[in-house]
Amino acid sequence: xxxxxxxxxxxxxxxxxxxCGDLGLTRRRAGPAGLAPGGxxxxxxxxxxxxxxxxxxxxxxxxxxxxxxxxxxxxEVPLPSLRRFEPHDSPSLSWNGRYLALVGQQGGKRRVLIxxxxxxxxxxxxxPGDLQPEQLSLAPDGRRLALAGITRGRRLxxxxxxxxxxEPDLPRGLAIGSMASPTVP
Amino acid sequence: xxxxGWGKKGLQLGLLAGxxxxxxxxxxxxxxxPKPVFPLDRRLEELGPSRAPSLAGPWLALISHRDGxxxxxxxxxxxxxxxxxxxxxxxxxxxxxxGVDAKGERxxxxxxxxxxxxxxxxxxxxxxxxLIAMNPPGVPRRVMLRADGRELAVEVSxxxxxxxxxxxxx
Numbered sequence: 166x167x168x169x170x171x172x173x174x175x176x177x178x179x180x181x182x183x184x185c186g187d188l189g190l191t192r193r194r195a196g197p198a199g200l201a202p203g204g205x206x207x208x209x210x211x212x213x214x215x216x217x218x219x220x221x222x223x224x225x226x227x228x229x230x231x232x233x234x235x236x237x238x239x240x241e242v243p244l245p246s247l248r249r250f251e252p253h254d255s256p257s258l259s260w261n262g263r264y265l266a267l268v269g270q271q272g273g274k275r276r277v278l279i280x281x282x283x284x285x286x287x288x289x290x291x292x293p294g295d296l297q298p299e300q301l302s303l304a305p306d307g308r309r310l311a312l313a314g315i316t317r318g319r320r321l322x323x324x325x326x327x328x329x330x331x332e333p334d335l336p337r338g339l340a341i342g343s344m345a346s347p348t349v350p
Numbered sequence: 351x352x353x354x355g356w357g358k359k360g361l362q363l364g365l366l367a368g369x370x371x372x373x374x375x376x377x378x379x380x381x382x383x384p385k386p387v388f389p390l391d392r393r394l395e396e397l398g399p400s401r402a403p404s405l406a407g408p409w410l411a412l413i414s415h416r417d418g419x420x421x422x423x424x425x426x427x428x429x430x431x432x433x434x435x436x437x438x439x440x441x442x443x444x445x446x447x448x449g450v451d452a453k454g455e456r457x458x459x460x461x462x463x464x465x466x467x468x469x470x471x472x473x474x475x476x477x478x479x480x481l482i483a484m485n486p487p488g489v490p491r492r493v494m495l496r497a498d499g500r501e502l503a504v505e506v507s508x509x510x511x512x513x514x515x516x517x518x519x520x
Contacts, residue, residue, distance in 0.1 A: 190518065191518040192515060192516065210494060211494050211503060219514075291383045313401045320400065322394055323391055323394065324410065324427065
């Protein structure tokens with residue numbers, strides 16, 4: 166009897182952990198795609214730390230443009246300061262959506278940009294050497310930026326410290342100045 | 351010879367001030383120079399060609415080409431050490447995109463295996479993966495895991511269009 170019970174428990178654990186489909190997962194729509202036509206492509210989604218904001222890329226007037234939406238309403242937030250850096254690529258958000266990092270284009274050159282939505286300040290980053298940025302990931306607290314790119318024909322990932330450039334964007338309930346890793350509820 | 355009190359020293363100071371001004375205007379033109387995290391960068395160089403980074407808390411997940419194949423690597427940024435991911439890197443699978451949460455506990459992964467592209471949620475503590483079906487059916491390409499680990503944002507190809515699925519995780 167004990168052997169059978171043990172076997173059933175093990176089977177239940179296996180089913181719940183490995184390859185059992187997606188029982189228990191809820192799906193929700195990403196909200197309307199704003200001005201983008203219904204059948205338009207929507208790519209490279211990124212959520213803020215607790216899901217209040219979603220950014221993705223849509224095509225507008227023939228250019229890949231970043232769209233930022235509140236969740237779950239789908240209400241779009243205009244980002245006029247980024248227009249001159251289209252086409253956009255690889256967006257990434259901080260915990261509360263204060264910072265938006267992306268790869269933009271200026272004068273035919275790909276640039277890494279960080280927009281502080283609280284102040285409206287746009288911070289272009291000058292990358293060392295001949296690093297051509299392809300994809301980025303902003304740490305949720307805004308303290309670091311990981312960048313994938315090509316330099317001297319080699320594909321690599323580099324991490325940059327932003328602590329002296331922007332102030333942290335911490336999850337709700339965490340004291341400013343705390344150096345500890347955010348505690349996620 | 352410059353008259354009216356401008357000596358050699360004054361000229362040097364003027365040139366220095368002009369040079370600094372030019373440098374300042376160049377910096378504002380081309381942007382701020384971020385500081386690389388040097389010990390970590392050396393570790394990343396050792397990993398070989400890498401792509402698809404995901405940064406959350408002290409954790410950096412990426413796809414690295416090691417030993418002749420692409421593998422998911424999870425590093426602690428503070429001590430530059432990779433952590434083991436038992437059962438995640440199959441030799442017959444090709445990882446395409448990875449995302450990590452701020453605790454380094456959950457990873458979202460899109461990979462190709464036996465001719466199909468699939469989305470997985472890996473839980474490090476349980477050392478196991480959960481296959482997540484696309485509903486309605488579609489082919490995932492890119493995944494991003496919310497920093498609190500509670501939702502996946504997935505780029506999916508469906509009926510010839512790229513769409514975004516948001517999948518909550520209990």
